[in-house]
Amino acid sequence: xxxxxxxxxxxxxxxxxxxxxxxxxxxxxxxxxxxxxxxxxxxxxxxxxxxxxxxxxxxxxxxxxxxxxxxxxxxxxxxxxxxxxxxxxxxxxxxxxxxxxxxxxxxxxxxxxxxxxxxxxxxxxxxxxxxxxxxxxxxxxxxxxxxxxxxxxxxxxxxxxxxxxxxxxxxxxxxxxxxxxxxxxxxxxxxxxxxxxxxxxxxxxxxxxxxxxxxxxxxxxxxxxxxxxxxxxxxxxxxxxxxxxxxxxxxxxxxxxxxxxxxxxxxxxxxxxxxxxxxxxxxxxxxxxxxxxxxxxxxxxxxxxxxxxxxxxxxxxxxxxxxxxxxxxxxxxxxxxxxxxxxxxxxxxxxxxxxxxxxxxxxxxxxxxx
Amino acid sequence: xxxxxxxxxxxxxxxxxxxxxxxxxxxxxxxxxxxxxxxxxxxxxxxxxxxxxxxxxxxxxxxxxxxxxxxxxxxxxxxxxxxxxxxxxxxxxxxxxxxxxxxxxxxxxxxxxxxxxxxxxxxxxxxxxxxxxxxxxxxxxxxxxxxxxxxxxxxxxxxxxxxxxxxxxxxxxxxxxxxxxxxxxxxxxxxxxxxxxxxxxxxxxxxxxxxxxxxxxxxxxxxxxxxxxxxxxxxxxxxxx
Numbered sequence: 001x002x003x004x005x006x007x008x009x010x011x012x013x014x015x016x017x018x019x020x021x022x023x024x025x026x027x028x029x030x031x032x033x034x035x036x037x038x039x040x041x042x043x044x045x046x047x048x049x050x051x052x053x054x055x056x057x058x059x060x061x062x063x064x065x066x067x068x069x070x071x072x073x074x075x076x077x078x079x080x081x082x083x084x085x086x087x088x089x090x091x092x093x094x095x096x097x098x099x100x101x102x103x104x105x106x107x108x109x110x111x112x113x114x115x116x117x118x119x120x121x122x123x124x125x126x127x128x129x130x131x132x133x134x135x136x137x138x139x140x141x142x143x144x145x146x147x148x149x150x151x152x153x154x155x156x157x158x159x160x161x162x163x164x165x166x167x168x169x170x171x172x173x174x175x176x177x178x179x180x181x182x183x184x185x186x187x188x189x190x191x192x193x194x195x196x197x198x199x200x201x202x203x204x205x206x207x208x209x210x211x212x213x214x215x216x217x218x219x220x221x222x223x224x225x226x227x228x229x230x231x232x233x234x235x236x237x238x239x240x241x242x243x244x245x246x247x248x249x250x251x252x253x254x255x256x257x258x259x260x261x262x263x264x265x266x267x268x269x270x271x272x273x274x275x276x277x278x279x280x281x282x283x284x285x286x287x288x289x290x291x292x293x294x295x296x297x298x299x300x301x302x303x304x305x306x307x308x309x310x311x312x313x314x315x316x317x318x319x320x321x322x323x324x325x326x327x328x329x330x331x332x333x334x335x336x337x338x339x340x341x342x343x344x345x346x347x348x349x350x351x352x353x354x355x356x357x358x359x360x361x362x363x364x365x366x367x368x369x370x
Numbered sequence: 371x372x373x374x375x376x377x378x379x380x381x382x383x384x385x386x387x388x389x390x391x392x393x394x395x396x397x398x399x400x401x402x403x404x405x406x407x408x409x410x411x412x413x414x415x416x417x418x419x420x421x422x423x424x425x426x427x428x429x430x431x432x433x434x435x436x437x438x439x440x441x442x443x444x445x446x447x448x449x450x451x452x453x454x455x456x457x458x459x460x461x462x463x464x465x466x467x468x469x470x471x472x473x474x475x476x477x478x479x480x481x482x483x484x485x486x487x488x489x490x491x492x493x494x495x496x497x498x499x500x501x502x503x504x505x506x507x508x509x510x511x512x513x514x515x516x517x518x519x520x521x522x523x524x525x526x527x528x529x530x531x532x533x534x535x536x537x538x539x540x541x542x543x544x545x546x547x548x549x550x551x552x553x554x555x556x557x558x559x560x561x562x563x564x565x566x567x568x569x570x571x572x573x574x575x576x577x578x579x580x581x582x583x584x585x586x587x588x589x590x591x592x593x594x595x596x597x598x599x600x601x602x603x604x605x606x607x608x609x610x611x
Contacts (some may be wrong), residue, residue, distance in 0.1 A: 016427060017420040019466075020371040030458065042476035043469055099457070104430050153494060208491070209484020283498070310495075311502060 001114050003061055008060045009111055013102045014051075020102055021047035028094040035090065038082055040183035057122060068125055069070035073232070075126030076133045080140040080175065080185070080229040083130070088123040095119060096271040122179050133230070141166055141228040143176075146199060148220050151286035154206035155252065156217040157191070158228060165198040166190075170259035171335075173363070175229035176202070180215035185229065189337075189363075191255035193262035203255040203287070233338065237263050243333045243359070244272040248323055248346050250338025254287055256363065257337050261294070261301070270300045274326070277303060278319035278338075281310035320349040330354040335361045383418040431459065 013020055025043055029036045039046055053074065060067035098113055100107045143160040150156050166174070170193045175185040191201040204216040220226075237260045245264065249257045254277055264270050279285045285305050295303045305320045306315040315322045319342060323329070334350055335342050345361050351357055391411060393403040435456050 015420070015423050017424070019420075019424050022466045022469065023462055026469065027458075027464040030461050030465060042473045042475060044473045101431075102427060104427060154491065205489065208487040209480045209482075211480060214483070214487075281495075310499075 001118055002110075005111065006114055006118060007058060007061075009099070009103055009106065009115075010054070012106065013099055015234075016102050018047060018051075020098060021050045023092055023101060024050070024098040028090060029098050031094060032087075032090045036085060038087075038183070040181075071122060071125040072129035075129035076230060077175075077232070078126065079130050079133060080177075081183075081228065082139070085127055088127055092116070092119045092123060137230060138164065140177075140230075141174075143200075143226040143228045145220055145222055145224040145226065148222055148224075150217070152283055154217065155284070155286040156204050156206075156220070157286075158204060158216065158220065158229075159199050160202065161197075164229060166200060166228065166231065168194065168200075169236055170194075170263040171235035171237065171256045171363075172231040172233040173256070174231050176212070176216070178212055178215040178220065178229040179225060180219045181211050184212050186212040187232075189233070189256035189259065190231070191258050193259055193266065193313065201255075203251040203252040233363055235260075235361055237334070237335075238333055238361065239267070241333055241359075242271070243331060245274070246323075246329045246332040246334040246350075247273060247275040248319065248334065248336045248338075249275065249277050249283065250319055250342045251328045253336075253338025253343070255337075257335055258287070258291075260335060265294070265298060265301075265325045270298065272300050272302075274302045274332075276306060276319065276323050278306045278322070279310070279341075281307050282312045283310075318345075320346040324349050324353060328353070330356070333359050333361065337363060388415065395417060 022043075025039075025047070057067065058072060060070060080286075096112065096115055096119070100112065103111065104274045125360045126190065141162045141164065143162045146161050147159040148156060149159075168174070168190055171189070173187045173189040175187050177183070177185050179222055188204065191203050194200075201231060202216075204213055206217045207213045233256075235256055247257045247261065257275065261273065261275065264273060275291065277288065277291060288303075288305050291303045291305075304315065304317055304322070304326075305312075306317065308316065309316060310316075319338075323346060329350060330353065332355070334355060336346050336350075347360055347362060350360060393407050393411065396402050396404055435453075440452065
């Protein structure tokens with residue numbers, strides 16, 4: 001494989017922008033019409049996912065270990081979409097045809113053979129991971145909604161019983177597909193430590209114009225059957241450090257942290273935990289009563305609610321400011337979750353105040369899922 | 371700033387547009403452009419370049435097709451006139467364009483629903499804010515009234531007892547004081563009546579004595595001041611009933 005040449009040729013293909021994935025999917029659907037129902041009506045996001053994955057793979061060629069991890073996750077993740085080994089062949093054909101189309105006069109037999117070889121390696125790693133996964137786990141879990149509670153104007157808490165029971169670590173997430181929005185999968189964190197009855201909670205906030213969040217908050221009732229993908233994510237409780245804990249949760253970013261909090265509560269000697277829970281206004285502090293109940297039961301837990309606007313009897317202001325105003329957190333393990341920008345702000349704020357980056361735990365959304 | 375600051379959907383970006391573009395300067399000093407408009411313009415230039423590159427690619431495909439067609443004529447092979455590959459590329463273009471249209475419909479619908487949700491949220495916040503303000507106003511009025519009533523009560527009756535316990539204690543004290551004053555008044559009345567009776571008794575005795583003395587030896591002093599040096603013995607009597 002002439003890696004350098006593949007990279008040059010990919011750069012040339014990528015110049016054509018959105019036309020490349022557009023051509024690829026049209027080519028695939030014309031040659032294999034049976035694949036079309038595996039995708040949503042709008043392919044806009046799908047095309048971006050494909051380009052992201054291709055860019056990741058081409059850039060990752062230089063660090064094969066990391067690339068293998070990425071590809072194995074990708075292969076496992078594709079099982080819930082119904083991807084079978086035969087599909088990999090079809091995708092390979094269309095991808096090669098697309099590359100040939102956009103390479104134009106620079107396409108030749110050598111380049112075609114190199115791209116074919118590269119694709120077979122990628123597909124090989126993905127299908128192998130999928131096969132291993134198949135022996136232990138289903139392609140997806142069926143989750144029946146047993147309770148749907150509207151907690152705020154735009155927040156609902158879903159309690160779901162899965163079949164078979166979902167095995168996960170507190171802090172992890174799963175992709176969810178609602179029957180009201182077929183082929184659209186969105187990630188949500190489990191909001192509780194694993195329970196004896198096997199039910200899991202999800203905190204869903206209505207995103208303006210968000211197709212899936214709207215279906216989950218408004219068009220879901222007890223009895224609705226959801227599809228759940230395999231648990232993913234790297235946000236976990238570090239039980240080895242023995243340090244006290246700082247948790248910063250913005251809005252439904254509370255979900256993974258509440259799950260971890262329940263795990264902490266089960267430890268023989270829980271560390272001290274300060275949990276800052278921030279939201280738009282007092283109404284949006286949708287789970288405060290339950291947190292305050294936990295804090296009343298456990299002396300090691302302190303809950304500090306904050307709002308950015310409106311009337312509130314507690315702290316108000318930007319969440320990173322309120323956290324920083326409490327003083328020195330440098331001896332703690334910090335767990336931060338919420339909207340990306342807020343997580344970044346809080347992380348850099350705590351870093352600047354002397355908290356080592358190794359003690360800051362956030363979800364890594366680096367993995368992309370076509 | 372949006373793209374139509376320089377060109378609209380129909381009017382494509384030209385080299386002259388790029389050369390003639392004027393971007394606003396930063397507010398303080400005159401050393402740089404504002405980031406946002408520059409980024410927007412760069413995005414436009416990028417989109418235009420991608421479009422040109424794709425146009426060039428499809429022209430190249432077309433040239434290839436025509437070249438094959440000419441070659442086909444020369445060799446007498448009709449099948450290459452509009453080959454299977456050409457038909458496929460054509461179909462890909464048609465499907466791609468249909469997909470783009472579908473994407474746009476979904477995106478429009480989503481943007482519209484997003485706007486509606488956003489407006490609903492803003493309206494809800496507004497209504498909640500107004501309701502809260504109204505509630506505050508009512509509460510404030512009630513408090514003002516309560517305060518005024520408290521001030522009135524204080525001016526008329528002195529400081530009002532605060533708690534039930536204090537009120538009960540004060541009431542008990544009041545009852546005790548009432549009983550005490552009644553008993554005291556009773557005692558005082560008996561005592562005073564006794565004193566008055568003694569005084570009358572004493573006066574009548576003295577009058578009788580004076581009368582007796584006046585009968586015997588006339589005394590001008592005793593007649594002018596009938597009480598005379600008798601003050602002290604009258605007081606002394608009180609202690610020796």
